[in-house]
Amino acid sequence: MSRQVLLVGTRKGAWKIESDATRSQWQIKGPMHLGAVVSHYVADPRRPGVELMSVGSGHLGPSVFVSKDYGETWTEASQPPAFSPEPNGSHRSVDHVFWLTPGHVCEPDVWYGGTSPQGLFRSRDGGNTWKEVLGFNHHPDFLQWRGGDKDGTPDGPKLHSIIVDHSDKAHLLVGMSGGGIFESFDEGRSWTPLNSGVAMDFYPPKEDGTEYEFGHDPHCLVMHPVQANRLYHQNHCGLYAMDRAQGKRWSRIGDNMP
Template identity: 50%
Template sequence: MSPQDTAPTLFVATRKGAWIFHGDPARQRWEADGPHFLGHIINHLVLDPRDGRTLLAAAKTGHLGPTIFRSADLGAHWQEAARPPAFAAAADGSGRSVDHTFWLTPGHADEADTWYAGTAPQGLFRSDDGGDTWTPFSCINDDADYRRWMGSFQDGTPDGPKLHSILVDPRDPKHLYFAMSGGGVHESVDGGATFTPRLEGLEVVEGFDATDPSFHDPHCVRMCPSDPDRLYQQNHCGIYRLDRPATRWQRIGRNMPAEVGDIGFPLVVHPRDADRVWVFPMDGGTVWPRTSPDGRPAAFHTRDGGETWVRQDAGLPARQAWWTVKRQAMCSDAHDPLGLYFGTTSGELWGSHDEGESWHCIARHLPEIYAVSTGVPT
């Protein structure tokens, strides 16, 4: 069955619960299912592409604290994880506590029940039973260097420092990346036994040491589905591209319009064309208002790996729209032409079925949207 014959589904995580939007194959009509977990903070809601039925939700609840919920039937029924991500306690009972799970990534296609999770404060966890039990993964949670690198953003990130952008190479389950805000981008080629910082070429805030991972703040890192040797990054200090085996990131965001800049959070890569990318800039001025520049929101699209960028705002508010888009809240489907979707900090869900040439509002008046992902249920 081709993507044209399938109906995409949107999985929307918000500050007050989660919603599932079922679309028709033409992506013209959407039916809302929800809310799920009304009142709970849902940071990420992800469909397992390996079975098309399993959903994982990263939740922060008022009475259960940080936890993971799992559904084997597309959200009809949910069960809490028997052992959610938690840091190992020291011998004297001290140690860090997970504030919330921030990021969920399904494992490699050949590892049917494997999932990875990134937490706030920064921690990396893995489940090998479909998300029911979680254990610390690799050595980084308690490694002295990583603990030092994690320390610089304890009070600087609005909802806490976090580990995110967990990437699994589709060619090799032992080839992994993750990013930390703060703490930089890191790569493993041995299944997580060791990780190496990948910081060359990345800029930091003026006056700080760019060789120290502590001062690096990647916002979102994406691997190209059509070329896993190419990575894109939306950073606190610009938009970058990395073409392996090279190790130096190139700042492609300098080609963005100067009045807009290249600061933002989300980044989407075309699933079939590694040269095509979308970003959603925000105002990165001196006081970091975290709004759309000049109250005029727009996506920007490149067809040539970041050499040139085109503004795409048809259908979006032309003025006085001061929302922005969080790092997990923009995604695409696999149709041709590509469908793009994003959720806003003011609770609007937007979509485009013509690769960003025009936008329409799918839903309004939701809580603040933290994440939007897509999938095709089976």
């Protein structure tokens, strides 16, 4: 029978919870990195046994750890995500790595990471070294997209929901809380907002009656596991779906949700 595995990150470490397909009994392994904040704990679907974990320590700071033996042993990244100076001369520091996403199946060594404050990073060596996706982090409109570093999001603003299109490795999507949803078709070299149709009830209406292009607050973005044209996201202002075959506009689908 296939194993059922839950990878759980908490403010006090990480746990692995396993069962067989019946789910009648569970074994708990952990804690791992006791006392550290584990924001995301992810198994690599491309390479059995490989797991990545974003770990924040009050003493040692934010980092990424890699296991190649199902979590038995861990090695810290030699070069964790870190910001370079921005074009305007300012310099931000990574508070924590919030999100980890494995790359396309054809690129087994590629991983993407999202941070707080908002930043997009990529590793091409299985998580050992990380570099900024400068096409995003240094985009001319980035400062407008992300707003301030203190926007009310718990534990600080975040880049999350990094999606690699399973049908096209160059097609990437990310969510920023706050900021909105953004899309690239060239592996992150150029980006455009993807927020048409999404409400922003927490902002006053624009005087010219047009929609806000960015500044939204998505909480989670997902792509349909088979049909890459279908996207869904839960937002500060509702639930939305998009069918790319019908255009690039979100439709609200959650009016009956509590």
